[in-house]
Amino acid sequence: MYVLEYGIGVKIEGIEQFRLIYKGKAHKCIITDLMPRTTFRLRVQPILKIDGEEAQIGEWSEITNITTKELMSWDIQSNLAVLK
Numbered sequence: 001m002y003v004l005e006y007g008i009g010v011k012i013e014g015i016e017q018f019r020l021i022y023k024g025k026a027h028k029c030i031i032t033d034l035m036p037r038t039t040f041r042l043r044v045q046p047i048l049k050i051d052g053e054e055a056q057i058g059e060w061s062e063i064t065n066i067t068t069k070e071l072m073s074w075d076i077q078s079n080l081a082v083l084k
Contacts, residue, residue: 007041
């Protein structure tokens with residue numbers, strides 16, 4: 001299990017703030033609220049469940065910068081943006 005977050009562009013007391021995007025076991029997730037031609041700062045952290053309790057077992061990954069493209073397509077059935 002892991003959590004995926006992206007930076008929200010705010011620092012509090014010099015510490016960058018992040019928003020939870022996904023928490024679970026899937027190896028893929030679709031992020032629906034990204035703006036085109038924008039750079040996002042992403043990080044991931046592994047989580048382990050022990051006796052039903054979640055425990056963070058690792059450090060956050062290095063922050064990765066991802067830039068969205070100008071063109072986007074739409075999945076009409078689910079109304080989710082899918083980046084190409």
